[in-house]
Amino acid sequence: MDVITWLSAALGPEAVAAGALRTDPAELDALRTDRSGWVSPGRPLALVSARSVADVQATMQAATEFRIPVVPRGAGTGLAGGANGTDGAIVLSVAGMNRILEISPEDELAVVEPGVINADLNAALRPHGLWFAPDPASRAISSVGGNIATNAGGLLCAKYGVTREAVLGLSVVLPDGRLIRTGHRTVKGVTGFDLTALFVGSEGTLGVIVDATVRTLPLPVGGVTTIGALFPDVGSAAAASARVTASRLRPAVMELLDGPALERIAVFLGRETIEAAMGASGGAAFLLVQFDGLASSTDAAAASELIRASGGAVRVSADAAEGERLLAIRRAFHPALEAQGTVLIEDVSVPRSRMPEMFAAIRAIGEKYGIVIPTVAHAGDGNLHPNFVYEGDDVPDRVWEAAGELFRTAIALGGTLTGEHGVGLLKRRWLAHELGADAYELQVKVKSVFDPLGIMNPGKVFG
Numbered sequence: 254m255d256v257i258t259w260l261s262a263a264l265g266p267e268a269v270a271a272g273a274l275r276t277d278p279a280e281l282d283a284l285r286t287d288r289s290g291w292v293s294p295g296r297p298l299a300l301v302s303a304r305s306v307a308d309v310q311a312t313m314q315a316a317t318e319f320r321i322p323v324v325p326r327g328a329g330t331g332l333a334g335g336a337n338g339t340d341g342a343i344v345l346s347v348a349g350m351n352r353i354l355e356i357s358p359e360d361e362l363a364v365v366e367p368g369v370i371n372a373d374l375n376a377a378l379r380p381h382g383l384w385f386a387p388d389p390a391s392r393a394i395s396s397v398g399g400n401i402a403t404n405a406g407g408l409l410c411a412k413y414g415v416t417r418e419a420v421l422g423l424s425v426v427l428p429d430g431r432l433i434r435t436g437h438r439t440v441k442g443v444t445g446f447d448l449t450a451l452f453v454g455s456e457g458t459l460g461v462i463v464d465a466t467v468r469t470l471p472l473p474v475g476g477v478t479t480i481g482a483l484f485p486d487v488g489s490a491a492a493a494s495a496r497v498t499a500s501r502l503r504p505a506v507m508e509l510l511d512g513p514a515l516e517r518i519a520v521f522l523g524r525e526t527i528e529a530a531m532g533a534s535g536g537a538a539f540l541l542v543q544f545d546g547l548a549s550s551t552d553a554a555a556a557s558e559l560i561r562a563s564g565g566a567v568r569v570s571a572d573a574a575e576g577e578r579l580l581a582i583r584r585a586f587h588p589a590l591e592a593q594g595t596v597l598i599e600d601v602s603v604p605r606s607r608m609p610e611m612f613a614a615i616r617a618i619g620e621k622y623g624i625v626i627p628t629v630a631h632a633g634d635g636n637l638h639p640n641f642v643y644e645g646d647d648v649p650d651r652v653w654e655a656a657g658e659l660f661r662t663a664i665a666l667g668g669t670l671t672g673e674h675g676v677g678l679l680k681r682r683w684l685a686h687e688l689g690a691d692a693y694e695l696q697v698k699v700k701s702v703f704d705p706l707g708i709m710n711p712g713k714v715f716g
Contacts (some may be wrong), residue, residue: 256319256343257299263311270285275300284338288391290595291679292646295340302346306424306463307434312345313461314430322711323428323602325457327367327399328554332598335456335713342711345358345461347398353377354464361469362421362438367398367462370525374467383469386413389673390587398462404454406673411633412503413470416675417453422466425452425459428704438466449490451699456675457710459703460583473505474549480557481578483536487511487616487628490538491608493563494632497542497556498605504556506543507633508583511612514627514640517541518582523590530578533566540565540632541583542577559657586629597641597648599656601663602672605635608697614662615639622655636672637663657683676714684714 388407422436
């Protein structure tokens with residue numbers, strides 16, 4: 254009996270007839286990529302679209318029996334190749350496991366299956382006066398399971414935290430099909446090792462998340478005040494954002510666009526649109542700061558003084574429509590680049606005080622390799638996204654060389670080669686450089702405890 258026959262019997266004829274197990278070559282080819290655009294060589298063996306924990310367990314039991322690699326996959330919105338279907342693997346999709354199992358307003362938590370879309374969870378929480386704080390840019394299309402697998406961040410995490418801080422407990426199917434539960438429903442809990450935190454950000458290399466108990470927060474009370482500021486150079490803008498942070502102000506959003514980014518947005522939106530939103534023209538960098546809550550106007554006034562003192566031309570607004578026009582400048586970044594070609598979106602983080610140095614390094618590396626590198630930063634937490642625009646399907650060698658130099662520079666500045674996208678396939682060659690040989694070896698050994706046969710997402714994260 255081969256693995257397809259085994260899986261067909263385990264999943265059952267009704268599930269198979271409904272599309273739970275598929276082997277169509279065209280459909281499998283589509284699973285070889287994600288939002289990064291990188292395409293895995295070869296073709297997956299099969300796609301299992303799980304609808305239940307039992308489906309996931311059956312798939313993992315089959316994989317163990319036949320020594321077949323398994324690639325867990327959700328919405329496919331990753332940017333590091335972590336869920337790309339690889340040659341001869343079973344792609345195990347949990348996108349169909351998309352039920353919200355429980356909302357507990359009293360305990361401020363929710364229990365969800367991994368395929369629940371981030372934005373759909375928040376829509377369900379809103380009538381209860383609650384929200385799920387992780388806020389990746391892909392929230393309208395990315396799943397909570399994917400957020401957890403990559404420890405996703407986003408625009409709001411400087412104030413409200415990344416995904417790890419929102420996960421209380423998990424149910425996970427191990428590579429041999431066993432189901433374990435980690436964590437607690439309680440606010441406190443310190444029994445044993447923190448396996449929940451270990452699975453958050455593990456990128457499908459240890460097991461398959463089948464439900465999550467997540468912390469929710471009360472919706473912010475009070476108004477929203479938005480600041481838009483134009484600067485003569487990105488170094489001044491980065492310094493201004495660092496001053497805001499050092500002042501102990503905590504904006505909900507603080508985003509920074511460098512000159513190449515702003516130029517492309519001006520082409521995409523029209524320069525007059527930016528000038529109308531800002532009430533000013535010119536500028537080689539744009540800083541967007543937004544405060545929420547009861548003290549939003551007071552905090553925004555204090556931040557505005559710091560930004561002006563750093564050379565920024567400031568516009569402050571408590572009007573929702575005006576705030577949205579300022580936010581629209583930031584949101585246009587990726588569409589503006591995609592209008593010009595294929596985009597490789599990279600992701601590094603440095604200490605917030607060292608962002609001016611990182612921006613200077615990005616410019617110098619771009620000049621060295623003859624590449625313009627438009628960059629946006631979550632300035633509130635030092636997470637920068639240098640972007641590369643190129644023609645064709647394959648990333649040019651000089652782009653990878655420039656990216657490698659960016660990663661090494663971020664590490665040298667006390668930072669990391671990925672703040673929120675994960676390692677996946679695209680960054681694994683630099684992982685040992687950041688971790689060091691001993692820590693890298695320990696992580697490989699930890700993986701082997703959970704996955705002794707090496708069938709969980711092989712080749713991802715660890716080469």
